[in-house]
Amino acid sequence: MVKLLIDTCVWLDISKTTKGEKVLDLLCEFLEREEVTLILPEIVIQEFDRNKDRVIVDAGKSLSSHFNKVKEMVVAHGDQDLKDSVLSQLNDINHKIPSLGENAFNSIQRIEELFEKSEKLTLTDEIKLRATQRAIDKKAPFHLSKNSIGDAIIIETFSDYKARNQAQEFKLIFITHNKNDFSLKNGNQKLPHEDLEEIFDSPKTQYFINLPEALNSINSELVEDIEFENDWDFEPRSFSEIMEVERELEQKIWYNRHQIRVQMIEEGKIKLIEREDFEIKTANRTIVKDIWEGALESAKKVEEKYGIENLYWDDFEWGMINGKLSALRWTIGDDWDNLDT
Incomplete structure (x- = not known):
């Protein structure tokens, strides 16, 4: 039984x-x-x-x-x-x-x-x-x-x-x-x-x-006479469902990149500058202070939404998350490998 x-x-x-x-x-x-x-x-x-x-x-x-x-x-x-x-x-x-x-x-x-x-x-x-x-x-x-x-x-x-x-x-x-x-x-x-x-x-x-x-x-x-394999696993997803997951993956990937920038600022590899000091030739090594403050606020919102404990993965898991975002964007008409956040 x-x-x-x-x-x-x-x-x-x-x-x-x-x-x-x-x-x-x-x-x-x-x-x-x-x-x-x-x-x-x-x-x-x-x-x-x-x-x-x-x-x-x-x-x-x-x-x-x-x-x-x-x-x-x-x-x-x-x-x-x-x-x-x-x-x-x-x-x-x-x-x-x-x-x-x-x-x-x-x-x-x-x-x-x-x-x-x-x-x-x-x-x-x-x-x-x-x-x-x-x-x-x-x-x-x-x-x-x-x-x-x-x-x-x-x-x-x-x-x-x-x-x-x-x-x-x-x-x-x-x-x-x-x-x-x-x-x-x-x-x-x-x-x-x-x-x-x-x-x-x-x-x-x-x-x-x-x-x-x-x-x-x-x-x-x-x-034996029931075709059960597709009953629940392969129902087509609605467009709104795809977009909801796409947005979640985008936010999590953005957060990961944000944390890398936090580390680079702490290590002195990226410097915070005033807006009037910004130059395009040093854009990869500098961040305008008020833009960074906005990024910190956005990061807090992501942490509150998903829980900070749910925003850290190993390299393999991050690869899976990036692959999922690329695949979802392809299904809605974007090019492959678009991982912009």
Whole structure:
């Protein structure tokens, strides 16, 4: 027997798309065959209940917005001979969009039925204290500069359940889509963050970022007909999501270069000068004082946003970060190797 603790974000993602319906069908098959059971922290129930109405509304709204943009592009740039036919087909599809909200509603109902049959895990004072201690120690999921108390309570509930059932023979699996908070910081995101290694320290306790992959590891024969590889890992990113990450990488790379300038100023390799003393021929060895003061203020803002402890990496990790920025900029139409900040 395998017991699954599925993070709130996974349940919400399942309820959003038709792909999620297939994953839900697969999970129900495993439950009916008693291959797995579900363990469910109280906070997951609360978070799901708080977000489910938004998911239903967004299910139709998001696709409708993209759909209208497609129609605008067809009208503006489509082949004249094919335009009428394409628009006619798009209009037929447009009438089906409202049903996506209904699909989300049905998926949410099915999920709540699974919740009713799950083993509920009560939130104790001990779990709250350990989650709070993670915040004090800035351990994952508090390694980022944001309030992650809900995530900390979920992972500590999982850890508590593991500790209370050490003598049992069943396996425990934790599944999340929240790679930023729970996965390895710089490396294979299918592995848990370094701060969570003591929780996932044996083959009986496993970490997954893909529910179908977790089920496949339990009984691959039941998932042979499901194309699970692309369910969550390779969804196309939205432009706004790409730009958000591009901006984050740009700020972190700028901060790294700023710290190099701090060191060079301390070593006397770069001098601070008044604006009237600036000369283009010495620009590489001097910085105007008021410009430097602005840079120091910008550096403080970056530290406050990301946490100073999250702004230092070794040479390999910095190479990865620079490569990511170059790749993202290429996807939005820039030239390769543009690392300007």
